Amino acid sequence: MQLAEILSSLFPAGHEIRESGGLVTGTGRLDPNNRIDVVGICGKTYPGVDEAVALAGHILKVAARPDRAPLLLLVDSGSQRMSRRDELLGLSETLAHLAKALWHADRAGHRTVGLLYGGSAAGAFIATALACGSLVALPSAWPEVMDLPSMARITKLPIDLLKEKAATTPVFAPGLDNLFATGAIVEIWDPREPLSGQLAALLARPASDDPRAQLGAQRGGRLKAAAIAAEVERLSLAHG
Amino acid sequence: MIRQSWYEQSARGRLANLLDPGSFSEFLGPERREMSPHLALFDLPRQFDDGIIIGTGSIEGHKVLCAAQEGRFMGGAIGEIHGAKLTGLLHAACRLQRDVVIAFDTGGVRLQEANAGELAISEMIRALLEARAEGVRVVGLLGGRAGCYGGGSLIAGCCSALVISEQGRLSVSGPEVIETNKGVEEFDSRDRALVWRTMGGKHRYLIGAADIFVDDDVAAFRLAAIEALRVPAVLDQSVLAGEQARLELRLRRFGDAADGIDVWAKLGVARPAELPELDIDAFHATANACREGADAAR
Numbered sequence: 011m012q013l014a015e016i017l018s019s020l021f022p023a024g025h026e027i028r029e030s031g032g033l034v035t036g037t038g039r040l041d042p043n044n045r046i047d048v049v050g051i052c053g054k055t056y057p058g059v060d061e062a063v064a065l066a067g068h069i070l071k072v073a074a075r076p077d078r079a080p081l082l083l084l085v086d087s088g089s090q091r092m093s094r095r096d097e098l099l100g101l102s103e104t105l106a107h108l109a110k111a112l113w114h115a116d117r118a119g120h121r122t123v124g125l126l127y128g129g130s131a132a133g134a135f136i137a138t139a140l141a142c143g144s145l146v147a148l149p150s151a152w153p154e155v156m157d158l159p160s161m162a163r164i165t166k167l168p169i170d171l172l173k174e175k176a177a178t179t180p181v182f183a184p185g186l187d188n189l190f191a192t193g194a195i196v197e198i199w200d201p202r203e204p205l206s207g208q209l210a211a212l213l214a215r216p217a218s219d220d221p222r223a224q225l226g227a228q229r230g231g232r233l234k235a236a237a238i239a240a241e242v243e244r245l246s247l248a249h250g
Numbered sequence: 251m252i253r254q255s256w257y258e259q260s261a262r263g264r265l266a267n268l269l270d271p272g273s274f275s276e277f278l279g280p281e282r283r284e285m286s287p288h289l290a291l292f293d294l295p296r297q298f299d300d301g302i303i304i305g306t307g308s309i310e311g312h313k314v315l316c317a318a319q320e321g322r323f324m325g326g327a328i329g330e331i332h333g334a335k336l337t338g339l340l341h342a343a344c345r346l347q348r349d350v351v352i353a354f355d356t357g358g359v360r361l362q363e364a365n366a367g368e369l370a371i372s373e374m375i376r377a378l379l380e381a382r383a384e385g386v387r388v389v390g391l392l393g394g395r396a397g398c399y400g401g402g403s404l405i406a407g408c409c410s411a412l413v414i415s416e417q418g419r420l421s422v423s424g425p426e427v428i429e430t431n432k433g434v435e436e437f438d439s440r441d442r443a444l445v446w447r448t449m450g451g452k453h454r455y456l457i458g459a460a461d462i463f464v465d466d467d468v469a470a471f472r473l474a475a476i477e478a479l480r481v482p483a484v485l486d487q488s489v490l491a492g493e494q495a496r497l498e499l500r501l502r503r504f505g506d507a508a509d510g511i512d513v514w515a516k517l518g519v520a521r522p523a524e525l526p527e528l529d530i531d532a533f534h535a536t537a538n539a540c541r542e543g544a545d546a547a548r
Contacts, residue, residue: 023459058504063497070494074487090422092431095420098448098513099504100459100497104377105422105510106407107493112377114490132368133422136404140372155364163430165361167292178390181288182364192365193374219377222369225332232288232366235334235373238278242304242338246315247345249306 011148011200013052013084016127020082022150029053033061034084035068040206047072047120050084057134058091062104064136065106066111073115080121080213083112085139086128089156105137114139115181123209127152138192143217145184146208147195154184180231191231193222205238254468254509257394257417261303261316261318264353267468268391268475270315276305278335282316286329288363297323300331304339304349310476315339315360318337321355321396322543328401329360333370340377340388349387351475354411358400382485387411388477392418392451392460399424402477410548412484413458413474414451415467446526447510452533456514457500458542465530469473482547492547500542515539 013034017025020038027048029035034053040229049068051057057065072081090101116122124142131154139145139153147153148152162169176183180191188193223239226232233244256264265274278284280298289296300539306315319326336352343350357379359367378388380411390409392398397419398406406412406420415418423431425439438444447453455463464470507513514522518540528536 030252040363059497059501063494063501067494067498070487070490076251089318092423092428093446094428094437095508097423097428097454098404098507098510100454100457101422102420103407103459103495104547106404107490107497109375109404110379110408110485110490110493112488113376114485118382118487133401136368136372136375136401140369143374154361155368156361160430161361161364164427164455165292179288179368182362188365189361189369191478192369194365194369222373223337225370226366232369233331234284235330235366235370237371238284238331238334239338242277242335243341243345245457246306246339246342249275249277250346 056088056091059095069111078119089131090133130231195225273305313397318353326356327360330366345382355394356402410480418451
Protein backbone atom coordinates (compact mmCIF):
# COMPACT_ATOMS: atom_id res chain seq x y z
CA MET A 11 0.00 0.00 0.00
CA GLN A 12 1.15 3.53 -0.75
CA LEU A 13 1.21 6.20 1.95
CA ALA A 14 -1.82 8.06 0.52
CA GLU A 15 -3.94 4.88 0.47
CA ILE A 16 -2.86 4.02 3.99
CA LEU A 17 -3.83 7.47 5.26
CA SER A 18 -7.27 7.40 3.66
CA SER A 19 -7.91 3.90 4.98
CA LEU A 20 -6.76 4.93 8.49
CA PHE A 21 -8.64 8.21 8.67
CA PRO A 22 -12.03 8.09 6.95
CA ALA A 23 -13.02 11.24 8.90
CA GLY A 24 -10.16 13.17 7.30
CA HIS A 25 -6.58 14.09 8.02
CA GLU A 26 -4.13 16.95 7.76
CA ILE A 27 -0.82 15.28 7.17
CA ARG A 28 2.20 16.82 5.47
CA GLU A 29 5.25 15.15 4.04
CA SER A 30 8.51 17.01 3.74
CA GLY A 31 12.06 15.79 3.35
CA GLY A 32 11.05 12.20 4.04
CA LEU A 33 9.30 13.07 7.31
CA VAL A 34 5.57 12.93 7.96
CA THR A 35 3.72 15.08 10.52
CA GLY A 36 0.11 15.96 11.18
CA THR A 37 -3.14 14.71 12.60
CA GLY A 38 -5.89 12.39 11.50
CA ARG A 39 -9.34 11.45 12.73
CA LEU A 40 -10.53 7.87 13.19
CA ASP A 41 -13.98 9.39 13.64
CA PRO A 42 -15.15 12.96 14.36
CA ASN A 43 -14.39 12.62 18.10
CA ASN A 44 -11.02 10.87 18.07
CA ARG A 45 -7.91 12.70 17.04
CA ILE A 46 -4.67 10.83 16.37
CA ASP A 47 -1.29 12.54 16.08
CA VAL A 48 0.79 11.21 13.22
CA VAL A 49 4.53 11.32 12.66
CA GLY A 50 6.57 9.20 10.33
CA ILE A 51 9.47 8.57 8.09
CA CYS A 52 8.62 7.65 4.51
CA GLY A 53 10.05 7.03 1.05
CA LYS A 54 12.86 4.73 2.28
CA THR A 55 14.54 7.77 3.90
CA TYR A 56 17.74 7.03 5.79
CA PRO A 57 17.43 9.03 9.02
CA GLY A 58 20.52 10.96 10.05
CA VAL A 59 21.06 13.43 12.89
CA ASP A 60 18.80 16.11 11.34
CA GLU A 61 15.84 13.79 10.79
CA ALA A 62 16.19 12.16 14.23
CA VAL A 63 16.24 15.50 16.06
CA ALA A 64 13.35 16.91 13.99
CA LEU A 65 11.15 13.85 14.62
CA ALA A 66 12.00 13.80 18.33
CA GLY A 67 11.12 17.50 18.63
CA HIS A 68 7.71 16.88 17.13
CA ILE A 69 7.07 13.85 19.35
CA LEU A 70 8.07 15.75 22.50
CA LYS A 71 5.59 18.52 21.62
CA VAL A 72 2.82 15.92 21.42
CA ALA A 73 4.01 14.35 24.69
CA ALA A 74 3.85 17.71 26.47
CA ARG A 75 0.18 18.26 25.58
CA PRO A 76 -2.21 17.45 28.43
CA ASP A 77 -4.68 15.44 26.29
CA ARG A 78 -4.16 11.73 25.74
CA ALA A 79 -4.40 11.46 21.96
CA PRO A 80 -2.58 8.41 20.61
CA LEU A 81 0.53 8.88 18.49
CA LEU A 82 0.88 6.85 15.29
CA LEU A 83 4.36 6.44 13.80
CA LEU A 84 4.41 5.45 10.11
CA VAL A 85 7.63 3.79 8.99
CA ASP A 86 9.08 3.17 5.55
CA SER A 87 12.78 3.90 6.04
CA GLY A 88 16.22 2.66 5.15
CA SER A 89 18.80 1.99 7.82
CA GLN A 90 20.38 4.90 9.65
CA ARG A 91 22.25 7.24 7.30
CA MET A 92 25.83 6.03 7.01
CA SER A 93 28.08 9.04 6.77
CA ARG A 94 31.06 10.71 8.33
CA ARG A 95 29.05 13.86 9.12
CA ASP A 96 26.26 12.03 10.94
CA GLU A 97 28.69 10.10 13.12
CA LEU A 98 30.77 13.23 13.77
CA LEU A 99 27.68 14.99 15.11
CA GLY A 100 26.64 12.09 17.35
CA LEU A 101 24.12 9.96 15.45
CA SER A 102 23.98 7.43 18.30
CA GLU A 103 22.91 10.15 20.71
CA THR A 104 20.25 11.53 18.38
CA LEU A 105 18.76 8.10 17.59
CA ALA A 106 18.73 7.26 21.31
CA HIS A 107 17.01 10.59 21.93
CA LEU A 108 14.36 9.70 19.34
CA ALA A 109 13.75 6.34 21.06
CA LYS A 110 13.51 8.15 24.41
CA ALA A 111 11.01 10.65 23.00
CA LEU A 112 8.72 7.82 21.80
CA TRP A 113 9.02 6.02 25.13
CA HIS A 114 8.25 9.23 26.99
CA ALA A 115 5.18 10.05 24.86
CA ASP A 116 3.77 6.59 25.59
CA ARG A 117 4.43 6.98 29.30
CA ALA A 118 2.93 10.49 29.30
CA GLY A 119 -0.39 9.03 28.12
CA HIS A 120 -0.05 9.33 24.34
CA ARG A 121 -0.14 5.68 23.42
CA THR A 122 2.43 5.02 20.69
CA VAL A 123 1.65 2.69 17.81
CA GLY A 124 4.19 2.04 15.08
CA LEU A 125 2.87 1.04 11.66
CA LEU A 126 5.60 -0.51 9.55
CA TYR A 127 4.42 -0.45 5.94
CA GLY A 128 7.74 -0.46 4.06
CA GLY A 129 11.36 -0.95 4.92
CA SER A 130 13.36 -0.31 8.05
CA ALA A 131 16.72 -1.57 9.14
CA ALA A 132 19.44 -1.62 11.77
CA GLY A 133 19.70 1.40 14.07
CA ALA A 134 16.86 3.24 12.35
CA PHE A 135 14.52 0.32 13.08
CA ILE A 136 15.50 0.32 16.79
CA ALA A 137 14.99 4.08 17.14
CA THR A 138 11.64 4.25 15.30
CA ALA A 139 9.32 1.27 14.85
CA LEU A 140 10.78 -0.84 17.67
CA ALA A 141 10.65 2.10 20.12
CA CYS A 142 6.84 2.28 19.98
CA GLY A 143 4.67 0.75 22.68
CA SER A 144 3.00 -1.46 20.05
CA LEU A 145 4.32 -2.27 16.60
CA VAL A 146 2.05 -3.51 13.81
CA ALA A 147 2.86 -4.11 10.16
CA LEU A 148 1.26 -4.43 6.77
CA PRO A 149 2.18 -7.43 4.59
CA SER A 150 4.21 -5.06 2.37
CA ALA A 151 6.67 -4.41 5.23
CA TRP A 152 10.28 -5.50 4.84
CA PRO A 153 12.20 -5.08 8.10
CA GLU A 154 15.79 -6.24 8.28
CA VAL A 155 18.76 -5.91 10.55
CA MET A 156 21.11 -5.98 7.59
CA ASP A 157 20.80 -7.14 4.01
CA LEU A 158 22.36 -10.52 3.22
CA PRO A 159 25.19 -9.24 0.97
CA SER A 160 26.41 -6.83 3.68
CA MET A 161 26.01 -9.56 6.27
CA ALA A 162 28.16 -11.85 4.14
CA ARG A 163 30.91 -9.23 3.98
CA ILE A 164 30.95 -8.62 7.73
CA THR A 165 30.57 -12.21 8.91
CA LYS A 166 32.90 -13.45 6.14
CA LEU A 167 30.38 -16.21 5.42
CA PRO A 168 29.59 -17.03 1.78
CA ILE A 169 26.38 -15.43 0.49
CA ASP A 170 25.11 -18.78 -0.82
CA LEU A 171 25.47 -20.29 2.64
CA LEU A 172 23.56 -17.36 4.16
CA LYS A 173 20.78 -17.70 1.57
CA GLU A 174 20.53 -21.41 2.28
CA LYS A 175 20.38 -20.87 6.07
CA ALA A 176 17.94 -17.98 5.66
CA ALA A 177 15.39 -20.34 4.14
CA THR A 178 15.25 -22.47 7.29
CA THR A 179 16.40 -20.17 10.11
CA PRO A 180 14.16 -17.25 11.03
CA VAL A 181 16.49 -15.93 13.71
CA PHE A 182 18.81 -14.06 11.37
CA ALA A 183 17.05 -13.80 8.01
CA PRO A 184 15.48 -10.51 6.88
CA GLY A 185 11.76 -10.09 6.32
CA LEU A 186 8.44 -9.61 8.03
CA ASP A 187 7.66 -13.24 8.89
CA ASN A 188 11.02 -13.71 10.58
CA LEU A 189 10.71 -10.55 12.67
CA PHE A 190 7.12 -11.49 13.50
CA ALA A 191 8.29 -14.85 14.84
CA THR A 192 10.71 -13.18 17.26
CA GLY A 193 7.85 -11.18 18.79
CA ALA A 194 8.86 -7.78 17.41
CA ILE A 195 5.49 -7.20 15.76
CA VAL A 196 2.28 -7.63 17.69
CA GLU A 197 0.05 -8.18 14.67
CA ILE A 198 -0.03 -7.97 10.89
CA TRP A 199 -2.95 -5.97 9.56
CA ASP A 200 -5.13 -6.92 6.63
CA PRO A 201 -4.89 -4.27 3.89
CA ARG A 202 -8.24 -5.37 2.39
CA GLU A 203 -10.07 -4.30 5.55
CA PRO A 204 -10.30 -0.65 6.67
CA LEU A 205 -7.18 0.17 8.68
CA SER A 206 -9.24 2.54 10.85
CA GLY A 207 -11.11 -0.40 12.37
CA GLN A 208 -7.91 -2.33 12.98
CA LEU A 209 -6.33 0.68 14.68
CA ALA A 210 -9.45 1.29 16.78
CA ALA A 211 -9.45 -2.36 17.87
CA LEU A 212 -5.80 -2.18 18.88
CA LEU A 213 -6.37 1.03 20.84
CA ALA A 214 -9.38 -0.52 22.59
CA ARG A 215 -7.15 -3.18 24.12
CA PRO A 216 -5.19 -2.05 27.18
CA ALA A 217 -1.45 -1.60 26.75
CA SER A 218 0.75 -3.95 28.73
CA ASP A 219 4.38 -4.16 29.79
CA ASP A 220 6.81 -5.15 27.06
CA PRO A 221 5.24 -8.42 25.74
CA ARG A 222 7.79 -9.13 23.02
CA ALA A 223 9.90 -11.78 24.71
CA GLN A 224 6.75 -13.76 25.60
CA LEU A 225 5.47 -13.43 22.04
CA GLY A 226 8.80 -14.64 20.71
CA ALA A 227 8.62 -17.73 22.93
CA GLN A 228 4.99 -18.47 21.96
CA ARG A 229 5.71 -18.07 18.26
CA GLY A 230 8.87 -20.15 18.44
CA GLY A 231 11.16 -17.49 16.97
CA ARG A 232 12.99 -16.61 20.16
CA LEU A 233 12.76 -19.49 22.56
CA LYS A 234 15.18 -18.49 25.29
CA ALA A 235 15.04 -14.72 25.79
CA ALA A 236 11.99 -14.53 28.07
CA ALA A 237 13.18 -17.34 30.35
CA ILE A 238 16.74 -16.00 30.63
CA ALA A 239 15.60 -12.46 31.45
CA ALA A 240 13.14 -13.78 34.05
CA GLU A 241 15.81 -15.99 35.62
CA VAL A 242 18.27 -13.09 35.90
CA GLU A 243 15.59 -10.91 37.47
CA ARG A 244 14.75 -13.68 39.95
CA LEU A 245 18.41 -14.19 40.89
CA SER A 246 18.93 -10.44 41.34
CA LEU A 247 15.89 -10.04 43.57
CA ALA A 248 16.80 -13.15 45.58
CA HIS A 249 20.27 -11.76 46.17
CA GLY A 250 18.70 -8.54 47.42
CA MET B 251 51.34 1.91 41.25
CA ILE B 252 51.61 0.41 37.79
CA ARG B 253 48.90 1.59 35.46
CA GLN B 254 46.69 -1.16 34.11
CA SER B 255 45.04 -0.60 30.77
CA TRP B 256 41.22 -0.84 30.71
CA TYR B 257 41.40 -1.46 26.96
CA GLU B 258 43.62 -4.52 27.38
CA GLN B 259 41.57 -6.06 30.20
CA SER B 260 39.05 -8.86 29.79
CA ALA B 261 35.45 -8.23 30.83
CA ARG B 262 36.09 -10.15 34.05
CA GLY B 263 39.26 -8.17 34.70
CA ARG B 264 37.40 -4.91 34.27
CA LEU B 265 34.74 -5.88 36.82
CA ALA B 266 37.40 -7.09 39.27
CA ASN B 267 39.08 -3.69 39.11
CA LEU B 268 35.87 -1.68 39.08
CA LEU B 269 34.16 -3.25 42.10
CA ASP B 270 35.16 -3.35 45.75
CA PRO B 271 37.35 -6.43 46.36
CA GLY B 272 35.30 -9.54 47.09
CA SER B 273 31.95 -7.81 46.53
CA PHE B 274 31.03 -9.40 43.21
CA SER B 275 28.40 -12.13 42.84
CA GLU B 276 27.74 -13.32 39.31
CA PHE B 277 24.30 -14.24 37.93
CA LEU B 278 24.06 -16.98 35.30
CA GLY B 279 27.82 -17.45 35.26
CA PRO B 280 29.74 -19.79 32.98
CA GLU B 281 28.92 -22.78 35.20
CA ARG B 282 25.30 -22.47 34.06
CA ARG B 283 26.42 -22.85 30.45
CA GLU B 284 23.74 -20.62 28.99
CA MET B 285 25.19 -20.49 25.50
CA SER B 286 23.86 -19.20 22.24
CA PRO B 287 21.35 -21.64 20.72
CA HIS B 288 22.13 -20.25 17.26
CA LEU B 289 25.90 -20.24 16.69
CA ALA B 290 26.20 -23.99 16.23
CA LEU B 291 24.18 -23.63 13.03
CA PHE B 292 27.12 -21.68 11.61
CA ASP B 293 29.71 -24.05 13.09
CA LEU B 294 30.94 -21.20 15.26
CA PRO B 295 32.34 -21.64 18.77
CA ARG B 296 30.13 -20.69 21.68
CA GLN B 297 31.04 -19.27 25.05
CA PHE B 298 29.60 -20.40 28.40
CA ASP B 299 28.54 -16.86 29.33
CA ASP B 300 27.62 -15.73 25.78
CA GLY B 301 30.08 -12.86 25.96
CA ILE B 302 28.64 -10.91 28.89
CA ILE B 303 29.19 -11.08 32.63
CA ILE B 304 26.41 -9.79 34.87
CA GLY B 305 25.96 -9.63 38.61
CA THR B 306 25.91 -7.50 41.71
CA GLY B 307 28.63 -5.83 43.74
CA SER B 308 29.61 -2.56 45.29
CA ILE B 309 31.70 0.41 44.26
CA GLU B 310 33.10 2.22 47.28
CA GLY B 311 30.27 0.73 49.31
CA HIS B 312 27.59 1.81 46.79
CA LYS B 313 25.58 -1.29 45.83
CA VAL B 314 25.20 -1.69 42.09
CA LEU B 315 24.09 -4.16 39.47
CA CYS B 316 26.82 -4.50 36.89
CA ALA B 317 27.54 -5.90 33.46
CA ALA B 318 30.65 -6.20 31.31
CA GLN B 319 30.70 -7.21 27.67
CA GLU B 320 33.59 -9.34 26.40
CA GLY B 321 34.91 -7.73 23.23
CA ARG B 322 37.17 -10.69 22.52
CA PHE B 323 34.21 -13.04 22.00
CA MET B 324 32.65 -12.24 18.61
CA GLY B 325 33.48 -8.57 19.07
CA GLY B 326 31.14 -8.32 22.06
CA ALA B 327 28.23 -8.75 19.68
CA ILE B 328 24.74 -8.95 21.15
CA GLY B 329 22.78 -12.15 20.62
CA GLU B 330 19.66 -13.60 22.21
CA ILE B 331 21.20 -14.83 25.50
CA HIS B 332 23.67 -11.96 25.86
CA GLY B 333 20.85 -9.45 25.39
CA ALA B 334 18.35 -11.22 27.65
CA LYS B 335 20.89 -11.30 30.50
CA LEU B 336 21.22 -7.53 30.39
CA THR B 337 17.47 -7.00 29.96
CA GLY B 338 16.78 -9.12 33.05
CA LEU B 339 19.38 -7.18 35.02
CA LEU B 340 17.73 -3.88 34.03
CA HIS B 341 14.29 -5.19 35.04
CA ALA B 342 15.78 -6.05 38.43
CA ALA B 343 17.36 -2.59 38.68
CA CYS B 344 13.92 -1.06 38.23
CA ARG B 345 12.35 -3.33 40.86
CA LEU B 346 15.19 -2.85 43.37
CA GLN B 347 15.76 0.81 42.44
CA ARG B 348 19.43 -0.02 42.26
CA ASP B 349 22.00 1.76 40.11
CA VAL B 350 23.62 -0.04 37.19
CA VAL B 351 27.11 0.15 35.72
CA ILE B 352 27.71 -1.27 32.22
CA ALA B 353 31.18 -1.75 30.73
CA PHE B 354 30.43 -1.60 27.01
CA ASP B 355 32.60 -3.47 24.51
CA THR B 356 30.51 -4.32 21.47
CA GLY B 357 30.25 -4.11 17.71
CA GLY B 358 26.43 -4.21 18.02
CA VAL B 359 24.00 -6.90 16.93
CA ARG B 360 25.42 -10.40 16.42
CA LEU B 361 24.52 -10.98 12.79
CA GLN B 362 24.24 -14.79 13.00
CA GLU B 363 21.22 -14.20 15.26
CA ALA B 364 20.41 -10.73 13.97
CA ASN B 365 16.66 -10.62 14.62
CA ALA B 366 16.97 -11.84 18.19
CA GLY B 367 19.84 -9.43 18.84
CA GLU B 368 18.06 -6.45 17.30
CA LEU B 369 14.95 -7.05 19.37
CA ALA B 370 17.04 -7.67 22.51
CA ILE B 371 18.52 -4.19 22.08
CA SER B 372 15.07 -2.67 21.84
CA GLU B 373 14.01 -4.56 24.98
CA MET B 374 17.14 -3.42 26.84
CA ILE B 375 16.45 0.19 25.91
CA ARG B 376 12.87 -0.03 27.17
CA ALA B 377 13.96 -1.73 30.41
CA LEU B 378 16.75 0.82 30.88
CA LEU B 379 14.38 3.77 30.43
CA GLU B 380 11.81 2.23 32.81
CA ALA B 381 14.56 1.93 35.42
CA ARG B 382 15.69 5.49 34.81
CA ALA B 383 12.11 6.72 35.27
CA GLU B 384 12.41 5.37 38.83
CA GLY B 385 15.52 7.48 39.39
CA VAL B 386 17.98 4.63 38.81
CA ARG B 387 21.37 5.76 37.50
CA VAL B 388 22.74 3.80 34.57
CA VAL B 389 26.42 4.57 34.06
CA GLY B 390 28.13 3.43 30.86
CA LEU B 391 31.90 2.89 30.65
CA LEU B 392 33.41 3.21 27.16
CA GLY B 393 36.98 2.19 26.55
CA GLY B 394 36.93 -1.39 25.28
CA ARG B 395 38.76 -2.86 22.33
CA ALA B 396 35.65 -3.46 20.22
CA GLY B 397 34.40 0.10 20.84
CA CYS B 398 30.67 0.72 21.26
CA TYR B 399 28.95 0.44 17.89
CA GLY B 400 25.61 -0.28 16.30
CA GLY B 401 22.74 -0.98 18.66
CA GLY B 402 25.23 -0.88 21.53
CA SER B 403 25.73 2.81 20.87
CA LEU B 404 21.98 3.40 21.15
CA ILE B 405 21.90 1.67 24.55
CA ALA B 406 24.82 3.88 25.62
CA GLY B 407 22.86 6.90 24.39
CA CYS B 408 20.13 6.05 26.90
CA CYS B 409 22.47 5.89 29.91
CA SER B 410 22.31 8.67 32.51
CA ALA B 411 26.09 9.22 32.43
CA LEU B 412 28.94 8.07 30.20
CA VAL B 413 32.61 7.72 31.07
CA ILE B 414 35.01 7.51 28.13
CA SER B 415 38.73 7.13 27.50
CA GLU B 416 40.63 8.26 24.44
CA GLN B 417 40.42 4.68 23.12
CA GLY B 418 36.63 4.59 23.53
CA ARG B 419 34.84 4.80 20.20
CA LEU B 420 31.13 5.56 20.14
CA SER B 421 29.19 5.52 16.89
CA VAL B 422 26.34 3.74 15.13
CA SER B 423 27.99 2.73 11.85
CA GLY B 424 31.60 1.71 12.26
CA PRO B 425 34.34 2.91 9.90
CA GLU B 426 34.35 -0.32 7.89
CA VAL B 427 30.57 -0.27 7.48
CA ILE B 428 30.60 3.33 6.22
CA GLU B 429 33.47 2.58 3.85
CA THR B 430 31.79 -0.60 2.56
CA ASN B 431 28.49 1.19 1.89
CA LYS B 432 29.62 4.67 0.84
CA GLY B 433 33.16 4.25 -0.44
CA VAL B 434 36.62 5.11 0.76
CA GLU B 435 36.12 8.77 -0.23
CA GLU B 436 33.42 9.04 2.45
CA PHE B 437 35.40 7.23 5.13
CA ASP B 438 38.84 5.63 4.93
CA SER B 439 38.62 3.06 7.72
CA ARG B 440 42.39 2.57 7.70
CA ASP B 441 42.93 6.22 8.63
CA ARG B 442 43.11 5.70 12.40
CA ALA B 443 43.50 9.43 13.11
CA LEU B 444 40.25 10.09 11.23
CA VAL B 445 38.48 7.40 13.29
CA TRP B 446 39.59 9.05 16.56
CA ARG B 447 38.65 12.56 15.34
CA THR B 448 35.17 11.41 14.29
CA MET B 449 34.09 8.97 17.00
CA GLY B 450 36.89 8.76 19.57
CA GLY B 451 36.74 9.63 23.26
CA LYS B 452 38.20 13.12 23.08
CA HIS B 453 35.73 14.25 20.42
CA ARG B 454 32.79 12.70 22.24
CA TYR B 455 33.77 14.44 25.48
CA LEU B 456 34.19 17.80 23.71
CA ILE B 457 30.71 17.78 22.17
CA GLY B 458 28.98 16.61 25.37
CA ALA B 459 28.27 13.08 24.17
CA ALA B 460 30.18 11.78 27.21
CA ASP B 461 30.43 13.27 30.70
CA ILE B 462 33.76 12.18 32.16
CA PHE B 463 37.03 11.72 30.26
CA VAL B 464 39.60 9.38 31.81
CA ASP B 465 42.97 7.81 31.10
CA ASP B 466 43.02 4.26 29.78
CA ASP B 467 43.49 2.98 33.32
CA VAL B 468 41.32 0.64 35.39
CA ALA B 469 41.75 2.80 38.52
CA ALA B 470 40.65 5.92 36.62
CA PHE B 471 37.50 4.15 35.39
CA ARG B 472 36.67 3.15 38.96
CA LEU B 473 37.11 6.72 40.25
CA ALA B 474 34.95 8.04 37.42
CA ALA B 475 32.22 5.48 38.18
CA ILE B 476 32.26 6.61 41.83
CA GLU B 477 31.88 10.21 40.65
CA ALA B 478 29.05 9.38 38.23
CA LEU B 479 27.18 7.41 40.92
CA ARG B 480 27.06 10.52 43.12
CA VAL B 481 25.15 12.63 40.60
CA PRO B 482 21.34 12.43 40.80
CA ALA B 483 19.79 11.19 37.58
CA VAL B 484 16.22 11.78 36.51
CA LEU B 485 14.50 11.21 33.21
CA ASP B 486 11.38 13.25 32.61
CA GLN B 487 9.83 15.82 30.30
CA SER B 488 12.24 18.57 31.33
CA VAL B 489 15.35 16.42 30.84
CA LEU B 490 14.17 15.39 27.38
CA ALA B 491 13.29 18.99 26.49
CA GLY B 492 16.79 19.93 27.62
CA GLU B 493 18.30 17.19 25.48
CA GLN B 494 16.24 18.33 22.49
CA ALA B 495 17.53 21.90 22.90
CA ARG B 496 21.09 20.69 23.40
CA LEU B 497 21.06 18.55 20.24
CA GLU B 498 19.39 21.28 18.17
CA LEU B 499 22.09 23.72 19.30
CA ARG B 500 24.78 21.20 18.37
CA LEU B 501 23.40 20.88 14.84
CA ARG B 502 23.21 24.68 14.49
CA ARG B 503 26.73 25.23 15.81
CA PHE B 504 28.54 22.38 14.10
CA GLY B 505 26.21 21.18 11.36
CA ASP B 506 28.47 22.38 8.56
CA ALA B 507 31.73 21.13 10.08
CA ALA B 508 33.58 18.75 7.80
CA ASP B 509 35.93 17.26 10.39
CA GLY B 510 36.45 17.00 14.14
CA ILE B 511 39.09 19.70 13.89
CA ASP B 512 36.48 22.16 12.54
CA VAL B 513 34.15 21.34 15.44
CA TRP B 514 36.92 21.92 17.98
CA ALA B 515 37.88 25.22 16.31
CA LYS B 516 34.24 26.39 16.52
CA LEU B 517 34.25 25.43 20.22
CA GLY B 518 37.18 27.81 20.67
CA VAL B 519 40.10 25.39 20.97
CA ALA B 520 43.11 27.57 20.09
CA ARG B 521 45.19 24.95 18.26
CA PRO B 522 42.66 22.27 17.36
CA ALA B 523 44.99 20.25 15.12
CA GLU B 524 47.20 19.55 18.14
CA LEU B 525 44.37 18.30 20.32
CA PRO B 526 44.77 14.57 19.53
CA GLU B 527 48.37 14.74 20.82
CA LEU B 528 47.57 16.36 24.19
CA ASP B 529 48.13 14.28 27.33
CA ILE B 530 45.26 13.97 29.76
CA ASP B 531 46.08 17.00 31.92
CA ALA B 532 46.62 19.31 28.97
CA PHE B 533 43.50 17.93 27.29
CA HIS B 534 41.36 18.47 30.40
CA ALA B 535 42.63 22.05 30.73
CA THR B 536 41.81 22.81 27.10
CA ALA B 537 38.56 20.88 26.86
CA ASN B 538 37.02 21.95 30.15
CA ALA B 539 37.37 25.62 29.22
CA CYS B 540 35.21 25.30 26.12
CA ARG B 541 33.44 21.94 25.79
CA GLU B 542 29.71 21.50 25.41
CA GLY B 543 28.48 19.80 28.58
CA ALA B 544 25.36 17.68 28.70
CA ASP B 545 24.36 19.28 32.04
CA ALA B 546 22.18 16.31 32.94
CA ALA B 547 20.17 16.80 29.72
CA ARG B 548 20.65 13.16 28.82
